[in-house]
Amino acid sequence: MTLPPPTKACFESPACSAAQDATRSLLDRCIVRGERWIFSAGFNVASGMRDLSRIDAEVADIARLANAGARVSVLSHQGRHKDGSAQHLGDVATYLGGRLGREVLYVPENTTESAVDRSRALAPGGVALFGNTRHHPGEESNDPALxxxxxxxxxxxxxxxxxxxxxxxxxxxxLLKCLPGWAAHSLLVELERLSPWSGADRAVPSLAVLGGVKPEKTLVGLRSLSQTYDVVVPAGAVLNHVLRAQGHHVGESELGEEPERCTEASLKILGSATARTHVPSRVIIARRSGDSFADPREIRIAEGVPSGFAIVDFFLEGWLQDVMREFAGIGCRAVIAGTPSLFLQGFGHASTQLLDWASAPRVKAILLGGDTVSELPFAGPTSTGGGSALCYLGEADLPVLRALRENAAAPWTET
Incomplete structure (x- = not known):
């Protein structure tokens, strides 16, 4: 979905109140030629750069700085430090330069004296993308020295x-502890984009699908949406955590990181949920062989998943299909956060049914998360911030928004 050009009006919805309250927008900042700016970006694109939406979302803000004559040093992460997946960003710099219509210098370092010198040497309007911040272990631990x-x-x-x-x-x-900061439009516009799906609205039926493998889908999404939405459909690792919490054997099914914590949390969440939670009685399993799967078969979950097999798809219960038809008829809102089944591996039963339903005229649906957006064919609104979006939908606030508010109250506010 293409959004209109930035205007202050788009920040006046209730969903943006947390960001708007004492948070300074970059749109309100007069940019002075020659100023040195750091742009904290989220260019965490998958290997192969198939989905570039996370880069595209930041182009307008960077262009605004550069067009006004600022010297712009861009910092971003990609991959993770602890599993060795943090990659170099040279290809990202090339793509960003093409989108900006100007050269983007790539500097593989980001903390050395040489990196500082390169940032100072930028001409007004110059842009440089510095090395992957996750090459440093202190990035994810928020090391103040880093x-x-x-x-x-x-x-x-x-x-x-x-x-x-x-x-x-x-x-x-x-960084917001070290320098005066402003919220980029790309950050604030995501809050406006998410406003129709935030919080509880008992006047509008709601359904949330939570898939994928990241722990926040269970620890944040399942916890918050099971209290604010009418129906929750666990899928992916979230479903596997729920099944384990109910005492089912899940074999080699994907559990992501922190499986024990997520399973324990699922048990507590299910005990206090106000939403009706869908747990399938029939699933499709397949024999795991590295990153591929073979010998698919249907089983009843009560039988347990045998050793060497993993859940790759599931069947929607009759009551859920009835509810989906009802909601589609009267109008509803829906969130799909995480791919419901192993769609790219050819197991698309649940994913296809849910996507077809989400595309109905009276279903106001949004897809959340970079992997979800890149993997699933969907023509409606999307947000690349999976965990961030779930956190905001549940809490109406985010750590970065809190940090921006604190930063705005710091002594450098007149800078």
Whole structure:
């Protein structure tokens, strides 16, 4: 969905109140030629750069700075430090330069004296993308010493990267302890985009699908949406946590990180949920062989998943199909956060049914998360901030928004 050009009016909805209250917008900041800015981005695109929406979302903010003559040092993460998936960002710099219509210098370092010198040497209007922040172990632990090193690349910071707004990292909340900061339009517009799906609205029926593998889908999404939505459909690792919590054997099914914590949380969440939770009685399993699957078969979940097999898809219960038809008839809102089944591996039964329903005229649906958006064919509204979006939908606030409010009250507010 293409959004209109930035205007202040788009920040006046109730969903944006947490951001608007004492948070400074980059749109309100007069950019002075020659100023040194750090832009905290969220260019965490998958290997192969199939989905570029997280980069595209930040282009207008970076262009505004550069077109006004600022010298812009861009910081971003990609992959993870602890599993060795943090990659170099040279291809991202090339793509960003094409979108901006100007050269984007790629500097593989980001904390060295050489990196600082490169940032200072930028001409007015110059843009440089510095090395992956997750090459440093202190990025994800919000090491203040690392944040101080990042801060040498500029004199003010524009905070974008909605996809990491639920994380307190050195390159976002850490930087806001070191420099005066402003919220990028790319950050605030995501809040406006999500406003129709935030909070409880008992006048409008609601259904949430929670899939994927990340722990926040269970720890944040399942916890919050089971209290604010009418129906919750666990899928992916979230379903596997729920099944384990109910005492079912799930074999080699995907459990993601922190499986024990997520299973324990699922048990507590199910005990206090106000939403009706869908737990399938029939699933499709397949024999796991590395990253591929073979020998698919249907089983009743009460039988347990045998060793060597994993759940790859599931069947919707009759009551859920009845509810979906009812909701589609009277109008409803829906969230799909995480791919429901292993769609790219050819197991699309549940995913296809849910997507077809979500595309009905009276179903106001949104897809959340970079992987979800890139994997599923859907023509409606999307948000690349999976965990951030779930956090905001449940709490109407985010760590980055809190940090921006604190930053706005700091002594440098007149900078």
């Amino acid at each position: 944040a101080a090193l990042f801060a040498r690349l500029g004199d003010a910071v524009a905070v974008g990267g909605f996809s990491k707004a639920h994380r307190e990292h050195a390159s976002n909340t850490g």
